[in-house]
Amino acid sequence: MLRALIIDDEPLARSNIAHLLADDPGIAIVGQCGSAEEALAALPAARPDLVFLDVEMPECDGFELLELIGAAPPFAIVFVTAHHQFALRAFEVGALDYLLKPFDDRRFGRVLERVKERMRAPGETRRFIIKNGNALQVVKFADIDWVEASDYYTTLHANGRSHMLRRSLADLDTELAPHGFHRIHRSAIVNLERIRALEIREDGEYEVVLRTGQRLRMSRRYRKTIMELLCKD
Template sequence: MDNSTVPLRVLIVDDEPLARSNIAVLLARDAGIQLVGQCGSAEDALEAIAAVKPDLVFLDVEMPECDGFEMLDRLGLSPPFAIIFVTAHHQFALRAFEVGAVDYLMKPFDDQRFQRMLERVKERIRIPGETRRFIVKNGNILHVVKYAEIDWIEASDYYSTLHSGERTHMLRRSLVDLESLLTPYGFCRIHRSAIVNLDRIRALEICKEGEYEIVLEGSQRLRMSRRYRKPILDRLG
């Protein structure tokens, strides 16, 4: 079946019943949406996510006891669903995109604005992974870095460094987190502190004692750990 005809499974997480109801009413107008649950707390949401496996979650930022960001932290690796953060405050916008949100909905919102946002998000979810992107802040500039533009990613303590040609961008996400997120989109771990975009590999060079080096399109050379050699070779075919 063409996945464009399969309804998106949506979960709403908000501690305010009226807010949940408003979103549910608007979603009910879209035949391409299947509402699979509504949760009033992060605790309920964590159970629901495991049970209903949503494609898309409307997630309130500010909830008592455990907010939206804390809930995602408790999920561990990058969640297998898209996220729309819902809040009344602009200051959470950058952090929302840093943790991988596909969009950000400001309260209060009208029907037209909600519909435009939903159509935009549906398109992003349906299109191939090469169009996905990170939003990275550098000073007063927000850089848009598409997955397909990244050559490789390097662990940098609690951050990761995205290498894209001659440019580098610091992202506040762990390498383990990014590996989980990017593996379906053509990225692979090559040693404990680096992930590479397989489409950027130009050659594998056998060095002394049978060790391999990966040569990227821009002539950058990266060491490949023996532990990751077979997965890389298998994925390269």
């Protein structure tokens, strides 16, 4: 049973989503909020698995609400918006899907089925959607070698290419950790499956050597944890 929370400042929009969700026996509606303030108060007790989040709300919009929550939220997100241009940003902040208002029953049903499928197999479907010129680049978690802090952004290094993402390293650290990633330095996260070796430099410090040949400095504070993780069966 998936616990769903609806956050939208329009009562009719909340009612429509609730009505459509009520037809699904695998969904339990745990709350409806008309503002970001209400949502922040309701989230701890509601403990939703899935949140339908309106983009445009007065005082605090959907993206700003996620910034207030901080890090990677412990629930899946479907953004609800009347404007197509918000779709890219929705995927950039980790949304599983988005609904374009006004939507009909068929469109809602398709989105809900896609979301449930992705939530059933998160390890296979986790990915970032990144704008690259006029195209949208899909970068799967499994394809990422390492992640680098770049001022207020991060750079994903995957399949020999680099992709700039408008997310903080701390944010990505929380999101990627359950999928086999770990920080090795205050400005770097690595995919543990991509590590080929740990080498000791002449000064006694360790370097992480990736399968690509890339060498990354490892801070002493992470050395023991990384070694323990690599030695696990």
